[in-house]
Amino acid sequence: MKPSTPHPRSIWLLTASWLLPLLCLVIFPCPPVRSSDVTMADAAHHQEFARRLALFSINVYDKLTAQKPGENIVFSPFSIQTCAAMARLGAQGQTAAELDLGLGLASSDPAKIAQSFHQVLAAYQDSQILRIANKIFVMEGYPLRQEFDQLLTKQFLSAAQNVNFAKSAEAAATINGWVEQRTNHLIKDLVPASALDANSRLVLVNAIHFKGTWLHQFPKHGTRQEAFHLDGERSVQVPMMSLKERFRYADLPALDATALELPYKDSDLSMLIVLPNSKTGLSVLEEKLRVTPLSSITQALHRTQVVVKLPKFKAEFEVELTEVFQKLGMSKMFTDQAEFGNMLQSPEPLKVSAIIHKAFIDVNEEGTEAAAATGMVMCYATMVSFEPPPIRFHVEHPFNYYIINRHSATLFAGKVLNL
Template identity: 80%
Template sequence: MKRSTPHPRSIWILTACWLLPLLCLALSLSPLVRSADVTMANAASQEYARRLALFSINVYGKLAAQKPGENIVFSPFSIQTCAAMARLGAEGETATQLDHGLGLASSDAAEIAQTFHEVLAAYQDSQILRIANKIFVMDGYPLRQEFDELLTKQFLSAAQNVNFAKNVEAAATINGWVEQRTNNLIKDLIPSSALDANSRLVLVNAIHFKGTWQHQFPKHATRPDTFYLDGERSVQVPMMGLKERFRYADLPALDATALELPYKDSDLSMLIVLPNSRTGLAALEDKLRITPLSQITQSLHKTQVVVRLPKFKAEFQVELTPVFKQLGMSKMFTDQAEFGKMLQSPEPLKVSAIIHKAFIDVNEEGTEAAAATGMSLVFRSLPSARQVPIRFFVEHPFNFYILNKDATALFAGSIQKL
């Protein structure tokens, strides 16, 4: 018999991510992919990357509007993964809204889970990219077997029981797990005030990346230089310098150029998209909304490039409920939310918050980045001889992405001030 409950209990969705310079240059790296069994079919991986890139653009647009003029760094992969875990427990219109809003390729829970499993498993043994999922469940509320099995087997996510009524202890447990998985870069993801006796589940995804540049910037070449914040204001920043062969693209349709900086011993790279104008970031971002990332990466060709790139750090935190609502995923936050596939008990559930924290640090040696999301339910051309080097001077606001070979966006953002 169904329990009569006036207000659905809460589910929290939390994500955290970070990127930082890799200082240990002698790091021994394991293969990124254990076997061909976990390698995604080309077409399927490209379609997944395309859909994730679209989700990334949609989220970025809302974040930029929400925090104008601010540096933005986030992990679209982390956010989407965490929300997809919640989707596995959803039904009806709630599930349909999540399918559309997240840009999922299927509405079948098993197929959704398999799609994410192929990405997660591909990096399961990686020493530079670590992805972890976790679900914290209220004591005395066991998960439904089907939901538990999908999370455990496909999202590689273990469940842990906590007593949310002891909110300080519960928050410490969750935040301690996130800190451990993000090299202590993401702290205090969830405030204790967000938890209480009505909390039932907290879904968390944490992603940590620490990569060394394939071509490191020599430290002696770093010197103070000008970074233009807009058409008038400027600041002096430590500007790194390097001359090397990189994949580069002139993108006249975007009034921009792009450069790919690969990381050592991986299929990951940083893509920088730089508007031609000092004040061209907003116009570029409008065009990026209708330009697939894969179209940019396919336009890249190897050539000699003189690079000037500022060292930068950025931290970002945001509560994503307004973003999800603007993207059409609103029912999950209401008393009419349908999450009947999560718990064995007929407890009504709704999402009370989606918290995302991210950090990035780029220097001469490489990049370290981290992010966490928590959801609480209450192209190539031949080189020409003696080619004149291209100048790629990052002297004003720009967009960046950390991508794999399929252009899957693990991290994304923009730097507007230093």
Template identity: 95%
Template structure:
């Protein structure tokens, strides 16, 4: 599997960035082995949840950039963590302990784990801008354990639905249709029919979709063909959006970088862009970000006049995440010794065989549309800045970004390291 970068600059959608991360965690059979509601108003719990998610986000980002150097990265740490947390509720022993540590969960108590996710899920339950949905599909004749079912239903707002996995094409169509509908038809074919058969027992799915417009839209007439520097020597001509406005901005000398927050209209979400000062400085910046809390960047932001130049871009990303999870210390879940005995009423042993993540982003002048889906398939085992002059934030070289909640909860994360030249832009732009 790989990542392909798209850049059809001439015909972009209505919204400025479409972001689609997609995760599929597949659980397969292995032989038997011998041997209180917390709400968003609770600021302390929410801040701790956001801090841990941000740490998980940078850990996954670090592994992905090492695994796929030179590629644009796009993924949803929240989608991955939410889906894996649902699986964690059915885990026991060392498998559960590894998931607690690797996912950065604040508790090892399944009820408290579920509560921590509920505070986010419930807050956006009626939102028209950000929609988050969870569901579990269960093989006919294999009832869930009551405790597992109740946690999913009440805390993850996930209702169970029976399907016949033996009819793999039909079952896949049911699951994928649900995901597609919850993500505004942006995520298709989350679970392939080939991943399902008569041995499949359950599929857990998380879908997240965000749609909004920039609070300050980039004027289309201001977009011009300009250079994007791939490294110290090579550059490509791309459509560069331009806007002069008051934004929250930070000079970050310790990171040798600057940061800019682009807010969305009628939303508590924004895109945070961190731009290295050097055209070849992204890898050094990424290393520093490993030990830099997201909150330390957002707290440094202050409102000032900024001239922003940001390229239009599209990127598509796909990766199998088993290696990433293993490197983060979550390895037993993939072995014949995996312990997922708290999922089903029947005593069948389960293990994880694959984790698949896909993502897509499209950034243009008007807004952002973002979507993510996560599915788990289970089978029986086998500085000081002058405010007098506008600051220039010129994103004409590789940078990293995150779609974040106002309290530093990263829903999506990515980087732009390469763009393709678009020869059709000039003629189409001239016609505007």
């Protein structure tokens, strides 16, 4: 590849993520992964992967907050990282080095990078509630290099599909149709036809689709209109869900906040809510969270009886991530000097023209997807006089939330400022 060639062709990196608790559709029903199937070595790998993903998540979150101040945010750091890691497998030189550092990868060896993602992808390959899909769309007449193709197929579980980007409307319809199929037709038009032309060579897409039911559902009859405080002075009336149950909870004085974990059925996934003690404390909390590993919060959680109040909320978020990646030190990939010589069999230069990320979250009483009863027996109600009073965890002002697995790997992250 000649880095100085003036007109590199374009690569599109597209990520899309969905968190859809209202869905009751079942896709690929298979038994959940059993924890007993995971070896000690796998557990150590997952923990290290989660630690690095958490750092990447914090870095992206900071840039998104600065780029879109005052907005509710929801994004999937895992989706973004996975999509960019697929491009990294075809990178060389400084472009590869920037991606290794900016993405927080544990290795600079493409085979090891691919293997680290494979272990996570494979762990949820048969999951009923978390569906992760990768896809690469390639310009007709431009075959992939064998090594690149094999890594994507075997490790990222990604199939390649030929399209003619010169027919931009047809190519966009093909890509968007694949995305719609993976999201039950809820995410449409991820890539506009205007973004594709005869110079486009590859489009890499990662889709992550989560749909789970709360282990402890909020009774619908308990939802009431209550105040959600936007700041110290303004408030709005919102549908506030309510539940009294035993949850894992932590008081976090160092963060001037509390945390609560809401688990999902038949899964190692849960929602972690971190709530500042003050109505106006979110910005200060965000600063502290930059240097506080999520694992340290989850380790502080202990099971106790909690009265939870949580607003029903929806958020949609779409962002073009070029500026975010550049600010994280990954800039050469967007220039005419980008080095992606390990992707195509042909020697022509490639560069990334855009990275689009789209995410959606909908939180309600059920969570997602009805499943079998948990078999949990609540016998402490008759002993209430002997128990300490329940903790109050009332989410009545702006907060952060994460969808994590048992290793604290961040699949989704976000904040709610206004409803």
